[in-house]
Amino acid sequence: MFEVVKSDSKAYRVDHFPDVCPQCHHAIEPKYEMTRELGFLQSHVEKRIDVFFSCPRQSCRASFIAFYTVPPGVSSQLAIYDLDSVAPQMSKIPTLPDRVSSLSPSFVEIYSQADVAEQSNLDQICGCGYRKALEFLIKDFACHYHPAQIETIRGATLATVIRNHIDERSIKTRAELASWLGNDETHYVRKWSDKDLNDLKALLELTVAAVNHHLLADHYQSEMKPV
Ligand SMILES: [Zn+2]
Known part of the structure; x- marks a missing residue:
């Protein structure tokens, strides 16, 4: 055809x-x-x-x-x-949970641009964009729960923030795996040669879901005090 x-x-x-x-x-x-x-x-x-x-x-x-x-x-x-x-590709705002979008508008913006790059077949740079989006999401999340340490968190590496400033186990684990694959998108030599961009996106999606679950649970726990 x-x-x-x-x-x-x-x-x-x-x-x-x-x-x-x-x-x-x-x-x-x-x-x-x-x-x-x-x-x-x-x-x-x-x-x-x-x-x-x-x-x-x-x-x-x-x-x-x-x-x-x-x-x-x-x-x-x-x-x-x-x-x-x-x-030209018009940036399509990906469907991301509202609580995550409110927590980190920069994450949404960077993620959307990486998505446009991917749709435009810019496969050598969209992975770097997803990696950057992950960093903003994790740092904004860490700053939200550790307001006294905002300056330290902003200046630290992503790995350090995941290790020292993310308390929630499921977020920590998923973000760590996503960051390993994200780093592969920026480095000269790949460490995880059997993984690709789709794996990075899947881990990023899992991280977003874990962040959203935590924010949602936190919302109800803070609103519904025992009477
Ligand atoms: Zn149209």
Whole structure:
């Protein structure tokens, strides 16, 4: 299966049209607008075409570009171009628990940017973003429960804060595992070569859940004193 798009001089086969709008994030069948060849402009992107679309949804109507490239080793004459990425990506606020978002707005912002980087296939930097998001979440959590030590916590390494300023066992364990994989995203050599970005995201999700459970339990324990 493939779709055909046309520039002034040629027709191209592409594997599929984007099925999610990068601006409103709804599932769509995009409206095809035009195709631009880049081969004659820049030789190093000879096998790339940019295809312009718009979102058909009444409340969005955003224009966006899908970038298609030829799979390695295939003649560009015969190729079915692969959809590589879509831009511009509008930051989609991930669904995070309200209590966690209130505790650490910076975590939400950094996490959202890492998510956009991942959706844009920026796989070499989104992991660093998730690692940074983890640090903000853990430090904001630690500062919330240890207000007298805010300056110490802010200046300490993530590992130190997890070890010394996180009392809750489930958060401590999960955050520690997430930080090990997060560090792998920033270091030259990976220590956990059988783990990848999905594992880091799973551990981050578990950490968020543990933080949320703790905040929720804390809320009820402080509100419902014995009568
Ligand atoms: Zn849209």
